[in-house]
Amino acid sequence: MLVHLRLTAPADLAGTIVRILEADECVTNLVVLQDVCRDPRGDLIECDCPRESAGTLVDALDDAGLGKRGGILISRPSSTPFRRAEELEAAAPGDPDDAVIWDEVLDTAESASRPxxxxxxxxxxxxxxxxxxxxxxxxxxxxxxxxxxxxxAPVAALCTGVVFARPHLVWRSARLLVLSFVFAIAVVTILALLARAGQLLSVSDVTADRPQTEFIWHPDKWTFIVALIAGAVGVFAMSTDKAAAMVGVFISVTTVPAAGNLALGLATGSGAEIGGSATQLGLNPAGMVVAGVAALGIQRLGRSRLERRRSRTAEPLS
Known part of the structure; x- marks a missing residue:
């Protein structure tokens, strides 16, 4: 599948941008509309390229200064039913389902780290x-x-911040993750105390045997293993835009259920519920972060090697 690039370039930079695009054998449908942009004043440039090569191309445009002085918009057509698109997709390195546009990953992470x-x-x-x-x-x-x-979302953002060495992203993501759970647990604890006062909830409701949900506050070795696998799958799904796989990640880990049980434990003073839930609540994010950082780092390393191989075979700029 091709992606569409819509570029706004200042007049003095437009020539360089056009030369970069013309020199890339994976670029097609190149259109240049001179002096139509008003902010920034300059040219509007549009083109299509395979998703597999979009990351390298955007990096080249950013290195040329377009990211700071102009604009780069990436969109995805719903269909590209023409022969040249098929030829470019076949010639591009890798598979479009495996392709990663790192600028998109970073933008997603930045958004996910904001409360x-x-x-x-x-x-x-x-x-x-x-x-x-x-x-x-x-x-x-x-x-x-x-x-x-x-x-x-903040877990994935934290992993991205670590892999890309962006301390502000790591800090914002970690702060959001911790403070949001503290807030949610506090709210539910207050609601549980009100429910106890209104006789809607009793201690036995929380401490009684619950065979269907006891796994929530009884973590074991599999808890961390599942969190590791879920973290790896999650960052892969995020970076390759596989929304369906993300649902499986959400269902795999019991972070929020543990938070709910922790709130009930606090409201009823049940030490066993508090201890088990807190352990579960700590193991899940820890496992996801460890595996997420490793998986995203491996993915970035592999993609970088593929892009370097492509750049060595690319036609040089004239």
């Missing part, structure tokens, strides 16, 4: 549902909770 009202609402609501799932011993509801939860 938003919607993020906190989703996490609080998911934690409330998790607490209800624990009380009713509903494994089905636990699965629903894990799908609703938004907590993997």
């Amino acid at each position: 938003t009202v919607s993020y906190h609402l989703f996490l609080v609501m998911a934690t409330i549902l998790a607490a209800i799932a624990v009380i009713t011993d509903s494994s089905v509801l636990v699965v629903g909770v894990m799908v609703v939860s938004p907590d993997f």
Whole structure:
């Protein structure tokens, strides 16, 4: 599949940008509209290229100064039914399903590291549902909770910040992850205390045997192993834009269910529930971060080698 680049270039830089695009054998449908842009004042340049080569091309444009002085927009056509597109896709290194546009990954990570009202609402609501799932011993509801939860986004952003050596991204992601869970647990603890006061919740509701959901606060060796695998799958899905695979990641880990049970443990003073849930709550993100950093680093290294091989065979600029 091709991607479409829409570039706005200042007049003094447009010639360089056009030469970069003309020299790239994977670029097609190159269009240059001179002096049509007003901000920045200059040329509008559009082209298409395979997703596999888009990352290298965007890096070259950024190195030429377009990222700072102009604009780079990447979009994905729903279909490219023409022969030249098929030829370019066949000639491009790798497979489009494996291709990564690192600028997109970084943009996604930056967005995921920002605290938003919607993020906190989703996490609080998911934690409330998790607490209800624990009380009713509903494994089905636990699965629903894990799908609703938004907590993997800052985990993936943290991994990206580590791999790309961006301390501000690591700090923002880690702060969001920790503080958002503290806030969600505090809200659910208060609600649980109100429920106890209204006799909607009793200590026995939390401490009774619950065979369908006891895995939430009984972590074992498999807890960390599952978190490792889920973290690796998650960053692969994020970087290659496989949204369907992300759902599987959400369902694999019990971070939010553990947060809901921790809140109930705090409200009822149950030490066993607090200890087990806190352990689960720590193991899951830790495992995902370790595996996510490793997987993203390996992916970036492999892609860099592929792009260097392509650059060595590319036609030099004239």
